[in-house]
Amino acid sequence: MKKGDEMKSLFIVLVLSTVGFATMHFEKNQKCSECHPKIYKEYKTSQHANSTVFADPIHGAVYDKHPMKNKMQKYRCAKCHTPTADNMKELLTKNNGVIPDPNNETQNEAIACAYCHRITDTLPGKVMNKNVISPDMRKYFANLKPNQESPFHAIETNVEVFKNGKLCMGCHMHKTNKKEYDVCSTENTNMDGNNNCLTCHMPQVDGAPSILSKAKKHAFHGFPGIHGDISMLAKYVKLSINHTKKNFTVSIDHQATHSSTLHPLRMAKLVVSIKRNGKVIKMDTKKLLKIIGNAKGASPKPTPPWLADRTIKDTRIPANTKKDFNYDFKLQSGDKVSAKFGYHLVKPKALKKFDLENNEEAKKFIVISNEVFVIK
Ligand code: HEC
Ligand code: HEC
Ligand code: HEC
Ligand code: HEC
Numbered sequence: 001m002k003k004g005d006e007m008k009s010l011f012i013v014l015v016l017s018t019v020g021f022a023t024m025h026f027e028k029n030q031k032c033s034e035c036h037p038k039i040y041k042e043y044k045t046s047q048h049a050n051s052t053v054f055a056d057p058i059h060g061a062v063y064d065k066h067p068m069k070n071k072m073q074k075y076r077c078a079k080c081h082t083p084t085a086d087n088m089k090e091l092l093t094k095n096n097g098v099i100p101d102p103n104n105e106t107q108n109e110a111i112a113c114a115y116c117h118r119i120t121d122t123l124p125g126k127v128m129n130k131n132v133i134s135p136d137m138r139k140y141f142a143n144l145k146p147n148q149e150s151p152f153h154a155i156e157t158n159v160e161v162f163k164n165g166k167l168c169m170g171c172h173m174h175k176t177n178k179k180e181y182d183v184c185s186t187e188n189t190n191m192d193g194n195n196n197c198l199t200c201h202m203p204q205v206d207g208a209p210s211i212l213s214k215a216k217k218h219a220f221h222g223f224p225g226i227h228g229d230i231s232m233l234a235k236y237v238k239l240s241i242n243h244t245k246k247n248f249t250v251s252i253d254h255q256a257t258h259s260s261t262l263h264p265l266r267m268a269k270l271v272v273s274i275k276r277n278g279k280v281i282k283m284d285t286k287k288l289l290k291i292i293g294n295a296k297g298a299s300p301k302p303t304p305p306w307l308a309d310r311t312i313k314d315t316r317i318p319a320n321t322k323k324d325f326n327y328d329f330k331l332q333s334g335d336k337v338s339a340k341f342g343y344h345l346v347k348p349k350a351l352k353k354f355d356l357e358n359n360e361e362a363k364k365f366i367v368i369s370n371e372v373f374v375i376k
C-alpha cells in the first residue's frame with residue numbers, strides 16, 4: 001500500500017467508526033435559504049421547521065407532562081423532533097439535568113434541510129426506525145438530476161429512498177413505548193414510485209428550485225398535513241351522498257395510503273346537518289379516533305401514550321377505504337344536506353389533560369372537505 005492510500009484507508013476507518021458516536025454537524029437552514037429561497041419559505045411554514053418544544057406548543061405540552069421530562073430529565077423525542085441537536089447524547093441521557101434549551105441554535109434548526117438531505121437509508125428498529133446519515137457535511141442526496149452543479153455542495157441524485165418515500169419512514173414508521181406498545185405509526189403504506197408519501201405531501205409546484213436554476217417546478221416543501229394549509233390534500237378525501245325512501249348515507253372516500261389521522265392525539269369528525277324550509281336540523285356528529293390506554297383498573301381506560309399498552313377503540317378510516325355513515329332520517333325534495341369532514345389536532349377530551357384548553361390551534365375544527373348536496 002502506498003503511503004497516501006494508507007492514510008486514506010485510515011481516514012475511512014476513522015470516519016466509519018465514529019458514525020453514531022461523535023456529534024454530527026449540519027449546515028444551517030439559513031445557509032440554504034441564500035440559494036433556495038422559495039423552498040426555504042415553504043419549509044418555514046411546515047411542522048418540520050416547527051417541531052421543537054419551543055415552536056410547537058402541542059409537542060411542548062405533551063413533553064411537559066411526560067415522565068421523561070419530570071422524572072428522568074431526558075428528551076428522547078430529540079431523535080425525531082430535533083435531530084441535529086449538537087448535544088444529542090446528553091439529551092438522551094437520564095438524570096443529567098439536560099433538557100431542551102431555547103438558546104441552543106442547533107435544536108432550533110428542528111428537522112433541518114441538511115438532515116433530510118443527508119439521509120441515505122432508513123433501517124427497521126424495534127422502538128423506532130433509524131435514519132442512516134451520510135458523514136459528509138456538504139453532500140446532499142436527492143432524486144432528480146438537476147441541470148447544473150451547486151457552487152456550495154455536492155449532489156448525489158437517483159437515491160432510492162428519495163424516490164419511493166422511504167426516507168420519511170425513519171421518523172414516521174412507528175414509535176413504541178416502554179410497554180412495547182406502538183403508540184403512533186404510519187401503517188400500510190405504499191412505497192412504489194408512483195404513489196408514495198412524496199406524491200401527496202411534496203407535489204410539484206411552480207417556481208425554480210434555486211436562484212441559479214431555470215427549471216419551472218420544484219417539490220413543495222410546506223409538507224401539508226393537518227396543521228396549516230390542508231387544501232392541497234383535499235382531493236384525496238371525497239364526500240358523496242346516497243338516499244333511499246327511509247334514510248340516507250354520507251360516504252367518505254379516503255384515498256390516503258394510511259389511515260385518517262395518525263397521531264393518537266387527533267380526532268376526525270363528520271358533521272352533517274340539513275336545511276329544510278329555512279330551519280337547520282343537526283344530525284349526530286360521527287367521531288373517528290383511536291383511543292389508547294391500559295386496563296390497570298376494572299376495565300380498560302384511556303391513558304397518555306407512555307402508559308398505554310393497548311388500543312381500546314379505533315374508528316379511524318383505514319388507508320384507501322370508502323366508509324359509509326348512515327343517518328336514520330327521511331330526506332325530501334329541496335333539502336340541502338351539508339357535510340363537513342375535518343380534524344381536531346387534539347381530541348377535546350385530551351385538551352384539559354395537557355393544559356391546552358386555551359390553545360386555539362389545538363382546539364379548532366380544521367375542515368378538509370365541505371359539501372352541500374341539494375336533494376332533487
Ligand atoms: C450557493 C448556492 C447554494 C447554496 C448555499 C445551497 N445550494 Fe443547494 N443547490 C444549488 C444549486 C445551483 C443546485 C442545482 C439545482 C438547481 O439549480 O437548483 C442545488 C441543488 C440542491 C439539491 C439537489 C436538487 C436536485 O434537483 O436534485 C439539494 C438536495 C440541495 N441543493 C440542498 C441544499 C441544502 C440542504 C442547502 C443548505 C444546507 C443548500 N442546498 C445550499 C445551490 C445552492
Ligand atoms: C420515532 C420518531 C419520533 C419520536 C422519538 C418522537 N416523535 Fe413525536 N412525532 C413524530 C412524528 C413523525 C410526528 C407527526 C405525526 C403526525 O402528525 O401524525 C410527531 C408528532 C408529535 C406530536 C403532535 C404534534 C402536533 O403539533 O400536533 C406530539 C404531541 C409529539 N409528537 C410528542 C412527542 C413527545 C413528547 C416525544 C418524546 C417523549 C416524541 N413525540 C417523540 C415522531 C416522533
Ligand atoms: C423532511 C425531509 C426534507 C426536508 C426537511 C427538506 N427536504 Fe428538500 N427534498 C426532500 C425530498 C423528499 C425531495 C424530493 C425528492 C427529490 O427531488 O429528490 C426534496 C427535494 C429538494 C430539492 C430539489 C427540488 C426539485 O424539485 O427540483 C431541493 C433543491 C431541496 N429539496 C432543498 C431543500 C432545502 C433548501 C430545504 C430546507 C429549506 C429542504 N430541502 C428541506 C426532503 C426534504
Ligand atoms: C394518496 C395521498 C397520500 C399519500 C400517498 C400519503 N398521504 Fe399522508 N395524508 C394524506 C391526507 C389526505 C392526509 C389528511 C389526513 C387524513 O385524512 O388522512 C394525510 C395526513 C398525513 C399526516 C398527518 C396525520 C396526523 O395525524 O397528523 C402525516 C404525518 C402524513 N400524512 C404522513 C405521510 C407519510 C409519511 C406518507 C408516506 C408513507 C404519506 N403520508 C402518504 C394523503 C396522503
Ligand code: HEC
Pocket residue numbers: 047048050051052056059079080081083111116165167168169170171172197198201202223224225226227228
Ligand atoms: C427526522 C424525522 C422526520 C423525517 C425524516 C420526516 N418527518 Fe415528517 N414529521 C416529523 C415530526 C417530528 C413531525 C411533527 C412535528 C410537530 O408537529 O411537532 C412531522 C410532521 C410531518 C407532517 C405534518 C403533520 C401534520 O399534522 O400537519 C407531514 C405531512 C410530514 N411530517 C410528512 C413527512 C414526509 C412526507 C417526509 C418524507 C419526505 C417526512 N415527513 C420526513 C419527523 C420527520
